[in-house]
Amino acid sequence: MSVTEPATIPVALSGRSYEVRVGPGLLARLGAECGLLLRKDSVPVVTDANVAALYTDAVEASLAAVGKQARWLVLPAGEKTKDWAHLAQVIDFLLAEGVDRGDHIVALGGGVIGDLTGFAAAVLKRGCGFVQVPTTLLAQVDSSVGGKTAINVPMGKNLVGAFHQPGLVLADTDVLGTLPPRELRAGYAEVVKYGLIDDANFFAWCEAKGPALLAGDAAARIEAVSRSVAAKARVVAEDERETTGTRALLNLGHTFGHALEAETGYSDTLLHGEAVAIGMVLAARYSVRRGLMQQADADRIAAHFEACDMKADVTELGLSCDGRRLADHMLHDKKMDAGTLPFLLMRGIGQTFLAKDVAIDDVAAFLDRELKS
Ligand SMILES: NC(=O)c1ccc[n+]([C@@H]2O[C@H](COP(=O)([O-])OP(=O)(O)OC[C@H]3O[C@@H](n4cnc5c(N)ncnc54)[C@H](O)[C@@H]3O)[C@@H](O)[C@H]2O)c1
Numbered sequence: 001m002s003v004t005e006p007a008t009i010p011v012a013l014s015g016r017s018y019e020v021r022v023g024p025g026l027l028a029r030l031g032a033e034c035g036l037l038l039r040k041d042s043v044p045v046v047t048d049a050n051v052a053a054l055y056t057d058a059v060e061a062s063l064a065a066v067g068k069q070a071r072w073l074v075l076p077a078g079e080k081t082k083d084w085a086h087l088a089q090v091i092d093f094l095l096a097e098g099v100d101r102g103d104h105i106v107a108l109g110g111g112v113i114g115d116l117t118g119f120a121a122a123v124l125k126r127g128c129g130f131v132q133v134p135t136t137l138l139a140q141v142d143s144s145v146g147g148k149t150a151i152n153v154p155m156g157k158n159l160v161g162a163f164h165q166p167g168l169v170l171a172d173t174d175v176l177g178t179l180p181p182r183e184l185r186a187g188y189a190e191v192v193k194y195g196l197i198d199d200a201n202f203f204a205w206c207e208a209k210g211p212a213l214l215a216g217d218a219a220a221r222i223e224a225v226s227r228s229v230a231a232k233a234r235v236v237a238e239d240e241r242e243t244t245g246t247r248a249l250l251n252l253g254h255t256f257g258h259a260l261e262a263e264t265g266y267s268d269t270l271l272h273g274e275a276v277a278i279g280m281v282l283a284a285r286y287s288v289r290r291g292l293m294q295q296a297d298a299d300r301i302a303a304h305f306e307a308c309d310m311k312a313d314v315t316e317l318g319l320s321c322d323g324r325r326l327a328d329h330m331l332h333d334k335k336m337d338a339g340t341l342p343f344l345l346m347r348g349i350g351q352t353f354l355a356k357d358v359a360i361d362d363v364a365a366f367l368d369r370e371l372k373s
């Protein structure tokens with residue numbers, strides 16, 4: 001077991017603050033770290049089949065160490081699990097387990113398990129507690145923090161959900177060691193996002209350390225997760241429910257990205273983080289088209305993803321649709337407001353802002369050119 005102490009990052013919300021603990025060895029201490037949040041002898045744990053195959057024993061041992069027993073619900077892995085049918089399955093499981101409103105359940109897995117279990121916790125008896133134990137880079141740097149929970153529906157991504165904050169987040173950076181390289185890269189896109197939003201120094205850090213992080217550098221992983229969580233915690237503390245526009249900054253690349261995910265059917269063809277990476281490059285290029293950003297900055301972003309062996313260009317997806325079709329997907333975006341769609345654009349690296357004067361027809365024309373170039 002590692003002796004390195006975890007970093008503790010508070011998410012300061014009025015009256016309901018919680019901690020995100022980041023570091024190696026946390027999974028082995030799950031039971032102890034949760035402490036009084038776990039009130040009963042049995043602890044419902046929702047996970048997916050890949051994670052269960054790797055970490056069942058560690059979780060059971062850590063709970064046994066504090067006299068508790070895990071009760072498992074193991075779901076299929078993948079984005080398609082974030083749907084109505086699996087939501088019903090989680091809720092039926094929690095009801096059968098006799099979960100009360102004051103209890104905490106455990107979401108052990110990536111963003112799919114976290115979003116789904118968090119949403120189930122939000123609606124179970126009008127809200128029970130939950131602990132996020134994120135096991136992907138994406139979930140550690142982004143989805144486990146901030147309380148956005150949701151499922152996908154045929155009309156679009158995350159269209160049914162709730163804001164429901166976890167009671168605790170435990171990000172064990174050791175578990176990233178078993179994550180497939182493709183998933184690691186997808187999660188890394190959301191790390192780079194924080195640099196692009198408002199921290200050019202962090203983007204430069206990504207350029208310097210990203211390849212090492214992806215290759216397995218443990219210190220770089222801990223630093224990336226800690227800095228990303230701190231950045232997200234600051235934004236969420238300022239605008240928990242995305243009402244002032246501050247939290248919308250976290251959506252950089254997502255309007256394009258979610259449209260690409262919809263077009264590829266939420267399949268393994270395109271992971272969320274992969275869509276976000278391409279979406280951020282598109283946002284940068286569209287910002288150049290509007291005369292807001294230097295071409296060199298947009299090129300620098302694409303070059304960084306390419307240096308990390310990631311797709312940066314939408315043409316690499318081989319889509320057969322046109323720009324209008326992608327723009328039509330965007331009309332289901334939750335940022336839509338009285339017929340207009342605010343867009344996250346950039347004046348430079350680390351200078352993202354919410355533009356409210358973007359015409360969807362112009363975006364469709366831009367995408368047409370990008371898809372053909
Ligand atoms: N709520 C939010 O704020 C927020 C933020 C970003 C993304 N999201 C959502 O998160 C989802 C994507 O999450 P994700 O990228 O974590 O995908 P995921 O949950 O599907 O996990 C990716 C894959 O990695 C496997 N896996 C997980 N941990 C592992 C480990 N330690 N070792 C080996 N395999 C492991 C999983 O079984 C799965 O096959 C999307 O639905 C996205 O919309 C939500």
Ligand SMILES: O=C(O)C(=O)C[C@@H](O)[C@H](O)[C@H](O)COP(=O)(O)O
Binds near residue numbers: 148
């Ligand atoms: O936490 C947020 O706020 C985000 O926007 C983080 C995103 O990375 C994440 O993908 C989120 O689920 C997207 O939110 P949505 O409101 O566009 O569904």
Ligand SMILES: [Zn+2]
Binds near residue numbers: 190254272
């Ligand atoms: Zn995202």
